[in-house]
Amino acid sequence: MPLIDRHPVLSFKHGRKVEFTFDGKKMQGFEGEPIAMALHSEGVRIYRETPEMKRPRGFFCAIGKCSSCFMLVDDVPNVRTCVTPLREGMRVCTQRGKGAVLPMEGEQ
Amino acid sequence: MNEKHSEIQEAEILVIGGGAAGLSAAAEAASAGAGVLVLESDLHLGGQLVKQTHKFFGSKDEYAGTRGFLIAGKLLEELSAYPDKVKTMTNTAAMGYYKNDGVVTAMRGEEEYFKLKPKRIVMATGAQERLIAFPNNDLPGVYGAGAVQTLMNVYGVSPGDRVLMVGAGNIGLIVSYQLIQAGVSVVGILEAMPNIGGYWVHAAKIRRLGVPILLRHTIRAALGSETVQGALVESLATGERFQLDCDIICMAVGLTPTAEMLWQAGCAMKYIPELCGHVPVRNKRQRTTHEDFWIAGDAAGIEEASAAMIEGRVAGLDAAASLGYSVDENRFDVFAERLNSLRRGDTAAKIRSGLEKVVAA
Numbered sequence: 001m002p003l004i005d006r007h008p009v010l011s012f013k014h015g016r017k018v019e020f021t022f023d024g025k026k027m028q029g030f031e032g033e034p035i036a037m038a039l040h041s042e043g044v045r046i047y048r049e050t051p052e053m054k055r056p057r058g059f060f061c062a063i064g065k066c067s068s069c070f071m072l073v074d075d076v077p078n079v080r081t082c083v084t085p086l087r088e089g090m091r092v093c094t095q096r097g098k099g100a101v102l103p104m105e106g107e108q
Numbered sequence: 109m110n111e112k113h114s115e116i117q118e119a120e121i122l123v124i125g126g127g128a129a130g131l132s133a134a135a136e137a138a139s140a141g142a143g144v145l146v147l148e149s150d151l152h153l154g155g156q157l158v159k160q161t162h163k164f165f166g167s168k169d170e171y172a173g174t175r176g177f178l179i180a181g182k183l184l185e186e187l188s189a190y191p192d193k194v195k196t197m198t199n200t201a202a203m204g205y206y207k208n209d210g211v212v213t214a215m216r217g218e219e220e221y222f223k224l225k226p227k228r229i230v231m232a233t234g235a236q237e238r239l240i241a242f243p244n245n246d247l248p249g250v251y252g253a254g255a256v257q258t259l260m261n262v263y264g265v266s267p268g269d270r271v272l273m274v275g276a277g278n279i280g281l282i283v284s285y286q287l288i289q290a291g292v293s294v295v296g297i298l299e300a301m302p303n304i305g306g307y308w309v310h311a312a313k314i315r316r317l318g319v320p321i322l323l324r325h326t327i328r329a330a331l332g333s334e335t336v337q338g339a340l341v342e343s344l345a346t347g348e349r350f351q352l353d354c355d356i357i358c359m360a361v362g363l364t365p366t367a368e369m370l371w372q373a374g375c376a377m378k379y380i381p382e383l384c385g386h387v388p389v390r391n392k393r394q395r396t397t398h399e400d401f402w403i404a405g406d407a408a409g410i411e412e413a414s415a416a417m418i419e420g421r422v423a424g425l426d427a428a429a430s431l432g433y434s435v436d437e438n439r440f441d442v443f444a445e446r447l448n449s450l451r452r453g454d455t456a457a458k459i460r461s462g463l464e465k466v467v468a469a
Contacts, residue, residue, distance in 0.1 A: 003266065
């Protein structure tokens with residue numbers, strides 16, 4: 001999905017372009033902008049699969065309230081990608097199921 | 109010590125929400141001399157104002173004639189006059205209130221938690237989008253109107269190719285126009301009611317651009333298996349059903365106030381249909397039945413940004429006054445008059461009737 005390049009009222013100031021991965025695939029987005037926006041501009045609409053019905057979900061509210069855009073980011077599950085800033089090298093993955101909390105260091 | 113669980117932070121006035129109401133409350137409280145901390149869950153301040161490309165109505169005092177996103181800048185500029193008084197934190201959400209000791213828990217980012225102990229709290233937490241029930245309403249591509257605005261007006265990302273708008277209230281009409289500004293095609297606007305809910309001036313702009321507004325029509329299903337590929341639409345007048353080709357279904361079917369923390373605080377709450385949900389009982393200065401809590405903006409009842417800004421000012425000023433800061437009492441009368449003038453006329457009849465049920469004399 002393309003970025004909007006011409007607008008009668010708004011001008012968009014984007015930050016630095018950085019690379020990240022989505023399910024192992026290389027993508028680009030603007031540093032500091034929400035992960036969900038970067039994915040959407042790369043044409044990604046499906047962000048997770050629901051735990052029981054296995055239904056695809058994308059984003060809905062984009063203000064961090066509805067939980068629809070939860071993803072696995074750098075191994076952390078349930079990240080609200082609509083309000084989490086993109087950083088260089090982030091590993092973003094489709095979340096399947098509820099997501100598990102990683103064991104603390106030293107724990108098994 | 110684990111730095112993800114830091115010490116309790118003190119604050120004189122905690123403003124929860126950095127949108128139209130919250131920024132106004134902060135500016136007013138700071139101008140009276142109070143220390144203010146503003147928490148904003150999004151990555152930037154300004155709330156929904158930053159997504160609005162149209163010029164506001166109302167009065168000059170609330171920036172009538174100025175485009176919404178520029179108003180956010182004006183409020184931030186006003187706040188910048190009080191660098192020693194106002195602190196703001198973005199990407200930070202208030203999570204809960206503990207009635208026994210007055211502690212507020214908050215989360216910065218996804219993993220950093222901390223506690224706050226404010227003396228006073230202004231809730232300016234806004235609203236959340238409603239969704240209506242239909243098969244496949246969870247399919248990627250069914251987006252809230254606010255989400256579509258965020259994509260295209262804040263981050264410059266085109267939401268899709270062909271959008272079906274559901275709802276012809278002001279938000280549905282304005283976002284349709286914004287989509288066209290962004291170069292996206294709007295295949296139609298559905299409205300279950302027999303008339304357009306939003307202002308005529310917005311509807312006229314849309315109609316001039318050739319977008320059909322289908323009154324007495326509703327959505328019966330989103331079509332597609334992985335993402336939205338169309339919509340099944342029904343005429344409520346004839347029962348006729350037909351399909352529309354679209355890749356985005358934009359839901360503009362209303363908002364509901366979000367002030368969950370007030371339940372935790374034990375504030376008296378009432379369900380007020382005219383204000384679109386549960387809202388706190390309060391006095392004319394926006395103070396709730398819990399003496400440490402004020403309410404302002406859409407969290408107090410769905411209205412519009414101009415009213416939210418004035419309510420914010422009233423709440424911020426009164427919260428500062430309650431801490432012993434000297435304030436000019438005349439300002440309350442000025443604000444009350446501005447609110448009255450915004451709420452005159454037929455379009456505001458619903459708001460007036462809702463407020464009558466929830467504002468104590």
